[in-house]
Amino acid sequence: MRHFVSMQDLTEQEILLLVKQADNISIHGAQPLEKQLFAANLFFEPSTRTKMSFVVAQRRLGLNVLDFMSEVSSVTKGESIYDTIRTFESIGANLIVLRHQEANIAKKLSEMIKTPIINAGDGTGEHPTQSLLDLVTIYQEFQQFRDLKVVIAGDIKHSRVARSNAYALSTLGCKVYLTGIAEWHDDSLSYPYITMDEAVETADILMLLRIQHERHQADSILNTNDYLQQFGLTVDREKRMQKHAIIMHPAPVNRNVEIEDSLVECERSRIFKQMQNGVFARMAVIQSLLNEGGNYHEKTNHKRQ
Template identity: 70%
Template sequence: MEHFVTMKDQTATEILQLVKRANHISQTGGNPLKGQFFAANLFFEPSTRTKMSFVVAERKLGIEPLDFMADVSSITKGESIYDTAKTFEAIGANFIVLRHQEENIAKQLAESLSIPVINAGDGTGEHPTQCLLDLVTIYQEYKQFNGLKVVIAGDIKHSRVARSNAIALSTLGCEVYLTGKEEWHDDSLAFPYVSIDEAIEIADVLMLLRIQHERHQDQFSLQQESYLEKYGLTKEREASMKKHAIILHPAPVNRGVEIDSSLVECERSRIFKQMKNGVVARMAVMETLLNQGGNFNEENFNKRQAIIG
């Protein structure tokens, strides 16, 4: 693994290795990295969970984050994203973490740089590290993926989270279903659509999505549409879910819109556990990339730990 920009490039084995590695870090706090590393966190879009969990993950691994703020950088003078990334490469960054509103920009940079690129969200394209932390959360719950029924609910058309998860979950053997307003369906994803009430009945995992207002060309009135009652997770729908089913949400959560506010921290919600897993998932990705393409196994990990002491 040279970069981490899309789930399309990952095999089931590679995805599962990352999931298990992240879970191992979660349980042990292991860190086999040695040496001095620098991370260039290039965030061109607002971010709380993704950016801060990358920073925490980097510091836990002993990696020094190189701070970057687009509004006070040479971007304001007309510098291209490519030249900005090349600058960080030239001054010694060991990898790039990129979040940008343009789809496929992470893939384009990965093809042009000699250091790894991690996609932290590219427009409506993909969000592979969010996907990985979702997978870790599901794995911790069920210890496997094959045959699980996962429903992704909400603004499918504009969601990079939906795209990465649908691809990866299907690769791992899950049965993936989609639900949402008809105008927000995405025909490029070859998965069946069901109603929200059908979704509630079949889901082992219900993955709710935020409405991506910033990516909509037309304004959408939540009050006018009564979104929660028509398409969201109400208290009545939650009561009809399978006993073991869990609720996921990539956040930020619009309480009272895609989910009733009282359900955000209910017994079956794993929303804040997802945030916690964001750190170990990103640690696993960075560690794998810096360990020469991910040639990493448990035996080598234990040997390294013994050497480190």
Template identity: 75%
Template sequence: MKHFVSMQDLTKEEILTLVLQANRITENGVKPMLGQYFVANLFFEPSTRTKMSFIVAQRRLGIEVLDFASEISSVTKGESLYDTARTFESIGANLIVIRHQENNIAKKLADSINIPVINAGDGTGEHPTQSLLDLVTIYQEFKSFQGLKVVIAGDIKHSRVARSNAIALSKLGCDIYLTGMDSWHDETLDFPYITMDEAVEMADVLMLLRIQHERHQAHVALDHNSYLQTYGLTMKRENRMKKEAIILHPAPVNRGVELDSRLVECERSRIFKQMQNGVAARMAVIQRVLNQGGKFDEENFSQRQTIIG
């Protein structure tokens, strides 16, 4: 696996390999990689969890992180993204991590340079490392994916997280449902839409999404309390969820909008567990694209085959 830009590119076996590798890292830790490696984190959008967890993952693997901030780089002088990436490649970077507002930019970059590219979020396209950490969190909870009912709720149309997760989870055998405002439906995702009241009663995993105001072409004025009552997870709705069902959210969380603030750290919430798993998930991806992940032994192969059936 040279690049990691889209869940669409991976087979279910490849996805599970990464899930199990990341989970193994959470249980056993990992040794720094042999040799000297340099990474350029090209973040053109604001980020807390994704950027910081990439940096922690890279440093735990013994990788040197090259400093980059778009606002003080040659981008402000008109340099193209391609030339920026080629500059880092030319001075010795072994890996590019890219987060950008343009859809499909990671794939374009991967097709243009000779070092691995990891997609850390591209416009409304995909966010595959977020998806991977979500998969790890679900695996830790249920030890399987086949037949799980997963509901993705919120601003589906503008969410790269929704797209990556819908693709990956459906490959792994989950039943995917979507819910949200009619104007935020994404007809390119071929999964049924249901109401939030239906969602809370059927979901094994309820994945809530932030409203992506910065990606809306026109400003949408919303009353936060009204949105919560109509489309969000209220305390009353949470009380109707299955006993073993869990709540996920990629964060940042708008408390009192997507869900009642009291539910962010409730017993069934795994929101901060997702963040914790983000470091291991990104370590697993980095290992794989730099060919440092090792091979699964027979026990891990058997475990993977059991999960996918």
């Protein structure tokens, strides 16, 4: 693996190896890398979880972190993203973590840049490390993926998380369904749509999405109170979920819009567990790209961190 930009690039075996490597790190931790290496975190869109969990992952692996703020960088003088990345490459960055508003930009750049690039979310394109941490969370719950029914619910059309997860989950043999407002259906994803009521009653995993207000037109159709009642997860709907079913959400959460406030930390919610797994998933990706700790050996019967 030279870059980590799309879940579509990975085979079932490659995804499983990364999931198990991240789960192994969650139990045993990881040795710091032996060489002195530098990671550049280039975030052109806002982020809390992804950016900070990359920093924690990098520091745990002993990487030197080159922080970057586009608003006080030479991007403001018109420097292109390609030239910005080539600059970091020239001054010694060994790894580029990129979040950008343009869909598919990480893939395009990965074809021009030698230094490993990790896509930390590209517009409505993909968010593969979010997908990996979601997969780790599912694996910890169900110990496998085949035939699990996963319903991805909400703003499908504008969601890079939906795209990466739909690709990865179907590669792993899950049954993937979508639900949400018809205006936000995405014809490029060929998975069946069901109603929210069918979703809550039949899903093993209900994966809620954030409404991507920043990617909507000004004349958005949204009335947030109606949205919760018609398409969101209310307390009444949660009661109808299967006993073993879990709730996921990539966060940040619009409380009382996608999900009723009191459910964000309910027993079946894995939302903060997902964030915790974000560090382990990102450590596994960094190890794999930098060819350290690549020989994963499964170990069991140890407590998670």
